[in-house]
Amino acid sequence: MTQVIGVSDTRNVAVDCWGDPRGFPVFLLHGTPGSRSGPIPRASVLYRLGVQLVCYDRPGYGLSDRDEGRSVASAARDVLAIADALGLAEFAVIGRSGGGPHALACAALIGEARLRSVAALVSLAPSDAEDLDWFEGMTVSNVDDYGMATCQDNDAAAARMTMEAVSADLNFRADQIRQDPEILLSAIEEEMAHPDRRIVKDVGIRWQLTGSYREALKYGAYGWIDDVLAFRRPWGFGLETIKIPVLLWHGEEDVFSPSEHSRWLAKHIPSAQIEVQPGAAHFSAVEFLPRLLARMKVSEGLRVQGAQHAPSVA
Numbered sequence: 001m002t003q004v005i006g007v008s009d010t011r012n013v014a015v016d017c018w019g020d021p022r023g024f025p026v027f028l029l030h031g032t033p034g035s036r037s038g039p040i041p042r043a044s045v046l047y048r049l050g051v052q053l054v055c056y057d058r059p060g061y062g063l064s065d066r067d068e069g070r071s072v073a074s075a076a077r078d079v080l081a082i083a084d085a086l087g088l089a090e091f092a093v094i095g096r097s098g099g100g101p102h103a104l105a106c107a108a109l110i111g112e113a114r115l116r117s118v119a120a121l122v123s124l125a126p127s128d129a130e131d132l133d134w135f136e137g138m139t140v141s142n143v144d145d146y147g148m149a150t151c152q153d154n155d156a157a158a159a160r161m162t163m164e165a166v167s168a169d170l171n172f173r174a175d176q177i178r179q180d181p182e183i184l185l186s187a188i189e190e191e192m193a194h195p196d197r198r199i200v201k202d203v204g205i206r207w208q209l210t211g212s213y214r215e216a217l218k219y220g221a222y223g224w225i226d227d228v229l230a231f232r233r234p235w236g237f238g239l240e241t242i243k244i245p246v247l248l249w250h251g252e253e254d255v256f257s258p259s260e261h262s263r264w265l266a267k268h269i270p271s272a273q274i275e276v277q278p279g280a281a282h283f284s285a286v287e288f289l290p291r292l293l294a295r296m297k298v299s300e301g302l303r304v305q306g307a308q309h310a311p312s313v314a
Contacts, residue, residue: 007081014063019046032098035216061223073236075102076109121285125261137258174221181210193253251280
């Protein structure tokens with residue numbers, strides 16, 4: 001059952017909890033565009049692992065109110081507010097694709113007393129990353145989307161023009177996707193690496209993806225617009241401050257957020273461990289998620305209530 005939770009005096013977000021209600025809570029932060037109804041492991045898998053998966057619509061997506069001008073850093077505030085509302089004393093966070101940077105914000109800004117571990121799967125790096133060609137190896141469609149979002153915050157006219165251009169493009173595409181969510185998958189399928197084409201042909205995964213897109217954009221493209229702009233602005237926190245255990249996972253053949261992004265992140269996050277998997281790509285993160293949860297369980301990353309030892313995600 002979807003819960004609507006107030007995260008500020010003026011904003012609510014929509015939250016779904018899956019799996020074992022008495023299990024260890026793990027936030028799963030969805031991709032871009034995406035929603036709380038994105039691909040997740042079967043309930044039987046979550047119960048077997050003792051996991052309560054907490055999924056919410058980022059502001060502007062699905063049933064969540066918009067937070068115009070939000071930064072990547074603002075995700076930490078929302079996650080903490082949701083955890084408080086649900087009575088979660090401690091939890092882990094996993095971010096997939098566009099959720100990756102937001103998971104790293106949680107790692108930087110939520111204290112170790114509450115947040116036990118973080119994983120960022122097929123994440124982007126900051127767009128101002130030094131010594132990284134941010135667009136190298138990225139699909140034409142993503143280069144077009146993110147390229148038009150480049151602006152200087154100290155130039156109000158340029159920022160306004162950027163907002164108008166991004167809004168016009170993504171609103172047009174969102175209108176098409178609302179009529180037929182298959183349009184998005186069909187459009188990017190031509191750009192996919194072979195591992196991704198195999199994954200999205202799975203009927204169950206394809207149904208979850210298209211359902212997530214439909215839910216994400218049902219009331220407009222606001223979340224998508226704000227995600228794209230937030231990724232291209234300063235994120236609002238320093239990666240060097242992260243002390244919580246972080247796993248960076250990437251498919252070697254990813255063409256949507258190339259694996260060099262995770263390699264760059266690994267060099268700048270002191271507590272990070274990185275795994276780059278040959279023969280995997282962007283949507284391979286959907287298949288990796290159940291294995292990650294199982295590994296976290298085995299290594300006591302999803303620690304039982306009252307345990308005294310610290311977890312690790314790798």
